[in-house]
Amino acid sequence: MKTVCEKAREIPLVWEGDICVLGGSATGVFAAIRAARMGARVAIIERQNYFGGTATAGLVNIWHSMLDFDYKEQVIAGLSSEVINALEKEGQARVCQNRNVANRFNPIALVRQLDKMVQQEGIYTLFHTMYAGVDTDGDKVDCIFIQNKDGRGAIKAGFYVDATGDGDLLRDLKVPRYYNATVQPPTTAFLLNGETSGKVIEWAITNHGEEFGLDDDWGWFGPVPGLPGISFRADNHVFGMDLSKADDLTKAELEGRRRAFALEALLKKYVSPNYAIVNLCSAIGIRETAHYETRFKANADDLLLGKRYDDAILQGTYRTDIHHPDDNGITFKELDGSLDICYGKGERRIHGNWRKDLGLDDDYARYYQIPFSTLVLEKWENVIPAGRMINADEGAFGALRVMINTNQMGEAAGVACALCLDQNTSMQALDGRLVRAALRKGGSAL
Numbered sequence: 001m002k003t004v005c006e007k008a009r010e011i012p013l014v015w016e017g018d019i020c021v022l023g024g025s026a027t028g029v030f031a032a033i034r035a036a037r038m039g040a041r042v043a044i045i046e047r048q049n050y051f052g053g054t055a056t057a058g059l060v061n062i063w064h065s066m067l068d069f070d071y072k073e074q075v076i077a078g079l080s081s082e083v084i085n086a087l088e089k090e091g092q093a094r095v096c097q098n099r100n101v102a103n104r105f106n107p108i109a110l111v112r113q114l115d116k117m118v119q120q121e122g123i124y125t126l127f128h129t130m131y132a133g134v135d136t137d138g139d140k141v142d143c144i145f146i147q148n149k150d151g152r153g154a155i156k157a158g159f160y161v162d163a164t165g166d167g168d169l170l171r172d173l174k175v176p177r178y179y180n181a182t183v184q185p186p187t188t189a190f191l192l193n194g195e196t197s198g199k200v201i202e203w204a205i206t207n208h209g210e211e212f213g214l215d216d217d218w219g220w221f222g223p224v225p226g227l228p229g230i231s232f233r234a235d236n237h238v239f240g241m242d243l244s245k246a247d248d249l250t251k252a253e254l255e256g257r258r259r260a261f262a263l264e265a266l267l268k269k270y271v272s273p274n275y276a277i278v279n280l281c282s283a284i285g286i287r288e289t290a291h292y293e294t295r296f297k298a299n300a301d302d303l304l305l306g307k308r309y310d311d312a313i314l315q316g317t318y319r320t321d322i323h324h325p326d327d328n329g330i331t332f333k334e335l336d337g338s339l340d341i342c343y344g345k346g347e348r349r350i351h352g353n354w355r356k357d358l359g360l361d362d363d364y365a366r367y368y369q370i371p372f373s374t375l376v377l378e379k380w381e382n383v384i385p386a387g388r389m390i391n392a393d394e395g396a397f398g399a400l401r402v403m404i405n406t407n408q409m410g411e412a413a414g415v416a417c418a419l420c421l422d423q424n425t426s427m428q429a430l431d432g433r434l435v436r437a438a439l440r441k442g443g444s445a446l
């Protein structure tokens with residue numbers, strides 16, 4: 001690639017404070033809120049015009065179960081619980097005892113709820129603002145650069161949380177990164193007026209998909225609390241692209257939207273003329289891009305067998321859920337050993353038991369944990385990642401990638417930054433057991 005040289009210039013220092021959070025999905029927002037509640041001065045920058053990331057801009061409206069596998073003990077609480085309780089009171093969330101659905105909410109109501117919570121905590125916010133570069137001093141980040149309607153600016157903080165999903169700050173810091181063999185494909189989600197069952201879609205696509213350039217894909221859908229008659233649809237995948245790259249991201253947006261509109265046209269023609277997309281995600285939903293190395297790599301064996309840690313910062317029950325990168329299948333593995341592989345809208349299934357395959361017949365774990373070191377980088381003293389860039393093999397990532405888990409990573413990152421500031425120490429020197437204790441004190445079920 002040819003290069004040009006950008007001239008050095010003075011730029012304004014827009015904000016100075018304790019902690020800067022890059023990216024405003026619930027992961028970033030929860031990091032910011034936790035740190036602010038521990039007394040830190042916090043800023044959050046988000047490239048879109050509202051908080052929530054995939055849950056709002058991507059319209060994905062399910063946070064999975066906060067109970068253990070037997071629905072006996074609450075193993076997740078904290079800010080996820082606070083948000084769902086607030087939305088449920090307003091009729092904007094529905095809670096049920098189903099591990100794979102559990103907490104459905106209205107994504108538009110989540111936008112309002114996150115706005116409210118961030119403002120209540122006095123967190124300095126910049127929307128329409130991209131993280132755009134970094135300056136370092138030894139093993140520390142000195143400041144980050146942002147780009148928005150004011151042009152280029154700088155932010156200086158004691159600590160930085162990278163909650164950009166793709167790990168944009170980690171990329172610029174040249175933290176070692178890797179891609180899993182099964183990079184999960186993205187989906188363009190939308191809200192449709194009217195319900196359609198999987199059977200209707202299967203029939204429509206099998207018989208008329210070719211006419212609209214649609215293949216038999218695996219997707220899911222469901223109601224949206226607070227929006228009667230509207231359903232959430234995640235019916236398509238876009239295969240073979242790396243969405244951390246600008247060109248692929250653009251192509252995937254175009255292809256995802258083409259598929260969404262093609263399905264709408266097909267339903268209008270062959271099922272009912274009344275179907276219409278009433279809300280299209282403002283950003284394609286990205287399941288996975290690069291992962292970055294930290295002190296501990298989460299792995300499927302430890303996770304699904306329920307290994308315990310004194311410095312656990314996350315607990316979960318959601319299954320390993322891997323959307324295949326190259327066909328229309330999904331592989332699910334549950335804590336109790338169930339293994340399902342589903343293909344296409346017709347949900348053709350292969351059943352098995354991964355525990356029996358390993359020769360295990362002891363009791364299964366009711367929930368899993370990951371330790372604090374999963375979030376701790378080897379080098380940068382004042383940076384912590386949180387979110388889907390997590391250091392995890394494909395099986396562990398399949399479970400950890402869901403929001404009930406990324407939310408907890410955010411809370412842990414915020415708490416860790418606040419503790420480091422308090423103790424005047426680096427992320428690497430911080431005792432993870434203190435992070436766990438502070439998370440519990442702030443409402444987590446750890």
Ligand SMILES: Cc1cc2nc3c(=O)[nH]c(=O)nc-3n(C[C@H](O)[C@H](O)[C@H](O)COP(=O)(O)OP(=O)(O)OC[C@H]3O[C@@H](n4cnc5c(N)ncnc54)[C@H](O)[C@@H]3O)c2cc1C
Pocket residue numbers: 022023024025026027028045046047048051052053054055058060061062063064129130131132163164165166168186187188189234284285286287386387388389401402403404406
């Ligand atoms: C279609 C689909 C369905 C899914 N279904 C479920 C489900 O039912 N339940 C579930 O829990 N999970 C589900 N997932 C997975 C889950 O939604 C994601 O793994 C999770 O939301 C990732 O969170 P994150 O905070 O790491 O990243 P993101 O949600 O991608 O958030 C990153 C945030 O950072 C911002 N950002 C990025 N770069 C910059 C930058 N340079 N400067 C400033 N801001 C930036 C983005 O705008 C965004 O707000 C699904 C995912 C998809 C795509």
